Every structure is written in C-alpha cells, then in structure tokens.
Amino acid sequence: MIEIESRGNVAILRMARGRGNALDIEFGRALTNALDELERGPARAVVITATGKVFGAGVDLPALAAGGPDYVREFMPLMQRCFERLATFPKPLVAAVNGHAIAGGAIIMLTCDSRILAKGTARIGLTEVLVGVVFPAWPLEIARFATPPEHFPTLILTGRTWQPDDALARGLVDELVDPERLLDRACEVAEEMAAIPPATFTATKMAVRRPMFEAARRQAELTDHERVAEWSNPETIRQIAEFAAKNIKRGR
Numbered sequence: 001m002i003e004i005e006s007r008g009n010v011a012i013l014r015m016a017r018g019r020g021n022a023l024d025i026e027f028g029r030a031l032t033n034a035l036d037e038l039e040r041g042p043a044r045a046v047v048i049t050a051t052g053k054v055f056g057a058g059v060d061l062p063a064l065a066a067g068g069p070d071y072v073r074e075f076m077p078l079m080q081r082c083f084e085r086l087a088t089f090p091k092p093l094v095a096a097v098n099g100h101a102i103a104g105g106a107i108i109m110l111t112c113d114s115r116i117l118a119k120g121t122a123r124i125g126l127t128e129v130l131v132g133v134v135f136p137a138w139p140l141e142i143a144r145f146a147t148p149p150e151h152f153p154t155l156i157l158t159g160r161t162w163q164p165d166d167a168l169a170r171g172l173v174d175e176l177v178d179p180e181r182l183l184d185r186a187c188e189v190a191e192e193m194a195a196i197p198p199a200t201f202t203a204t205k206m207a208v209r210r211p212m213f214e215a216a217r218r219q220a221e222l223t224d225h226e227r228v229a230e231w232s233n234p235e236t237i238r239q240i241a242e243f244a245a246k247n248i249k250r251g252r
Contacts, residue, residue: 001027002034003051009194010187011043015050020057023104025075027060028082035085044194045092047186048112055097055122056105061131065241072232076136079104080220083138086111088213090202092193096186097173102161103127106172107139110146113205114189115172117164118179124172125161132239136227137219145212147171 003014013034015021038046050056059079064071086093086108095112099122106126109115117124126143128135135143135156147155148171154160155170167173177185193201206213230236 001030004034004038006043007187008191009044010190011038011041011046012183012187013038013046013048015048015056016052019052020054020100021050021052021105022057022060022063023079023082024060024063025071025078028075028078032078032082032085035089039090043091044198045094045190046089047094047096047183047190048108049096049098049183049186053099054105055095055099055101056108057100058103058105058127061240061244065237065244068237069232069234072237073228076228076231077224080136080138080224083107083111083142084216087138087142087209087216088206090205091198092190092196092201092205094186094190094193096182097122097124098179098182100124100161103131104139107142110142110172113193114174114186116175116177116182116186116189117167117173118182119164119176120179121163123161123163124167125159126155127159127161129157130159131243132236134227134230137223138216141212141216141219144215145209 001017003016005012005014015031017027021027064075093112095109095115097109097115097117099118101109101122101124103126106124140156143155144152151170162170162172164173164176168176175185
C-alpha cells in the first residue's frame, strides 16, 4: 500500500494502493503512519509519487457509498488528519506526479512544497462539486493556499480537470518533465531543499504556511460537524453512488 525507498538524503514514498490509489480508511492510516515514520527517520526530504498510471484518484467513492453513514463518520475525521499531516510535514515534500491527480489525489499533490508533473495526458483537478459534496476545511484551505487567487474559484466551483500544459499555466504544478525524467528531477529538487539547514527550512515553511494552518483549524472547528453530517446524509451518499457508477467505469 505504501512503499519507501531511500536515495541519498531523499526518501521516496510510493503510493501503491491498487487502481488509482483511492483514499479509504486503511490507506489514509497507512499514509499518515508513513509520514510519521519519515519525519522521525534520517531522510532530509521526501518525494511522494505513485505506482502505475495514476497519482491519486481521490476518495474511494464505492467504499464510501457501500459503507454508508457509519463509514463516513469514521472516514471524514481520518481524511482531515491525513491532509493536515501532509500540509504540516516539516521536511521538504516534493510531488512527482506520474499521472492523473483528481480530487483528494490533487489535494495530496497541492500539499507539497514543489509539484512536478509528467508530460502526457494526465488530468489535474478538483471534482468534489460534481460529486455533490462540500469541501472540508483542510482540503479547501490547502487548495486556496497552493493555487493562484485568479484560478482558485474556477478550480473549486467548476470541477474541471486540466492536462499538463494548462495545469502548469494555472499554477497547479511548478514544472513539466518527460515521464522518464520525472523521478530523477523530483529527487534533484528534493536534494536542493535538503541542503538547506533543517531547522531553517522547517521554520521558514511553517511561517509561510501559517495563514493556511490558522484558517484550516479555525474552519475545521466551526464546520467539521456540518461536513460530516452533509457527507453522511443518505441523499449525499446516493449522489456519491450515482457519480461513482457513471464515472469510475469511464476512468474519470
């Protein structure tokens, strides 16, 4: 489910949870635990990537629909903690985006300090509005922080996805590289940041991200119970099931 490889000062974290690395309870726990271990470990920086042709397809919608309200009530706080853990990870975190990064998969990408995307046909975007769910606090504030202000409303309110050139133009990624160079380039960027004194990097990163942390924590305190209630509502679960049935088979 999670594979770790060392390359000099850099640890490579590969998401390997079957088709699409879809987020469910087990995978969310595994990713959070891996980040805890990497923070304690000797690596000075981390590259996060995935096996296969998809970086991250977002929430495992069939699992959520099948699990019903009880599953949602367990999953939602876990998802929030996972995104918070990524956003507050103190070491350099570089995304080597090997394929589609949709919804929660795009949020994982957007938590990173640098985002490098393979050239090709991958699509990047946040489709939650199409599913019929409201963003919880942490993913919304992560997207707000990482996206240029002029593109943020379109990203959130349309559910559109963009191929690499457009994703770069909209500031969703920092760099495009040939697929065969993706991991090497991500490790180069990670090594560059790893060369910065760790205490200096962490203090600077936390200072830069403080407005995002404060907004996410404030909004989570005010709205988390509402989001859980909305996502666990039988009508919302029905919408999620319908969206999954219509779109997952088509590879969206």
